[in-house]
Amino acid sequence: MAADRSRNVLIVLANPEPGSFCHALAAAARDALTHSGHHVEISDLFAQGFNPVAGRHDFTTVADPARFHYQSEQAKAARENGFSEEIAREQERVRKADNLILVFPLWWGGMPAILKGWLERVLAYGFAYVDGHRFDSGLLRGRRAMTAVTTGGTPERFSPEGVYGPIEGVLYPVQRLGLEYMGLSVEPPFVAYGAPRVSNEEREAMLANFAEKAVAMAALEVDPYEPPCHPLDLVDAGAWSRS
Numbered sequence: 250m251a252a253d254r255s256r257n258v259l260i261v262l263a264n265p266e267p268g269s270f271c272h273a274l275a276a277a278a279r280d281a282l283t284h285s286g287h288h289v290e291i292s293d294l295f296a297q298g299f300n301p302v303a304g305r306h307d308f309t310t311v312a313d314p315a316r317f318h319y320q321s322e323q324a325k326a327a328r329e330n331g332f333s334e335e336i337a338r339e340q341e342r343v344r345k346a347d348n349l350i351l352v353f354p355l356w357w358g359g360m361p362a363i364l365k366g367w368l369e370r371v372l373a374y375g376f377a378y379v380d381g382h383r384f385d386s387g388l389l390r391g392r393r394a395m396t397a398v399t400t401g402g403t404p405e406r407f408s409p410e411g412v413y414g415p416i417e418g419v420l421y422p423v424q425r426l427g428l429e430y431m432g433l434s435v436e437p438p439f440v441a442y443g444a445p446r447v448s449n450e451e452r453e454a455m456l457a458n459f460a461e462k463a464v465a466m467a468a469l470e471v472d473p474y475e476p477p478c479h480p481l482d483l484v485d486a487g488a489w490s491r492s
């Protein structure tokens with residue numbers, strides 16, 4: 250029997266304007282992926298009113314009422330199903346996903362705060378990584394990810410001589426210190442340079458190009474890691490610690 254090649258793809262979208270180019274990119278990927286037989290879920294963070302601010306409201310459990318140490322609270326919640334409804338819902342989406350795509354505009358050289366908050370709160374200690382299990386052994390290994398970024402700046406601004414420098418450096422925090430840290434295999438970023446400045450024809454070509462890349466990623470092998478026990482029982486006490 251032929252292997253099931255259909256993938257679950259989670260698109261996390263962070264742009265407040267439904268008519269934005271980011272929304273158009275997410276829709277183009279969704280349509281092309283669905284047409285190719287894949288299942289797509291979109292987490293539209295602004296539309297959902299996602300709260301990016303970390304705090305005690307993240308949890309129904311309490312590890313230490315006297316001192317709020319975020320990763321210790323995340324560990325307790327991971328052990329006892331103590332994440333808030335909002336975080337548990339997003340984690341379930343991540344758990345189901347073979348492919349993760351983050352779509353966002355570059356704001357002050359990084360992702361909008363709402364998406365940064367999603368990474369901080371959802372990809373929690375005890376869920377996406379634990380001590381001794383990061384990068385190649387991160388808990389989200391076997392899955393694939395891609396970032397799709399729109400910029401105001403032109404390609405020249407992101408050249409080695411340009412004022413911003415190469416996009417690989419700009420996106421290193423999310424590509425390497427975020428997604429790869431959790432074990433995901435990360436594709437090169439898709440960048441829609443100067444999205445508000447280019448012609449409509451160029452934007453349409455960008456949409457088609459991005460849709461193709463999303464479908465190409467979905468054709469690659471995946472093997473989402475399923476821990477044989479609770480992730481916190483995998484903790485390597487000798488590994489560099491949480492904080």
Ligand SMILES: Cc1cc2nc3c(=O)[nH]c(=O)nc-3n(C[C@H](O)[C@H](O)[C@H](O)COP(=O)(O)OP(=O)(O)OC[C@H]3O[C@@H](n4cnc5c(N)ncnc54)[C@H](O)[C@@H]3O)c2cc1C
Nearest residue numbers: 269270271273354355356357358399400401402444445452
């Ligand atoms: C706080 C802040 C900080 C910023 N910092 C930076 C920075 O550090 N570096 C940098 O380079 N830029 C920066 N910018 C600019 C920002 O990155 C761009 O404005 C943004 O990436 C544009 O993407 P968008 O999705 O918001 O597009 P929009 O501006 O919403 O859309 C761009 C164009 O695409 C059109 N469009 C929408 N849908 C379609 C479709 N289906 N087909 C064809 N065209 C369509 C829209 O009508 C519009 O003309 C910053 C902006 C803000 C607000």
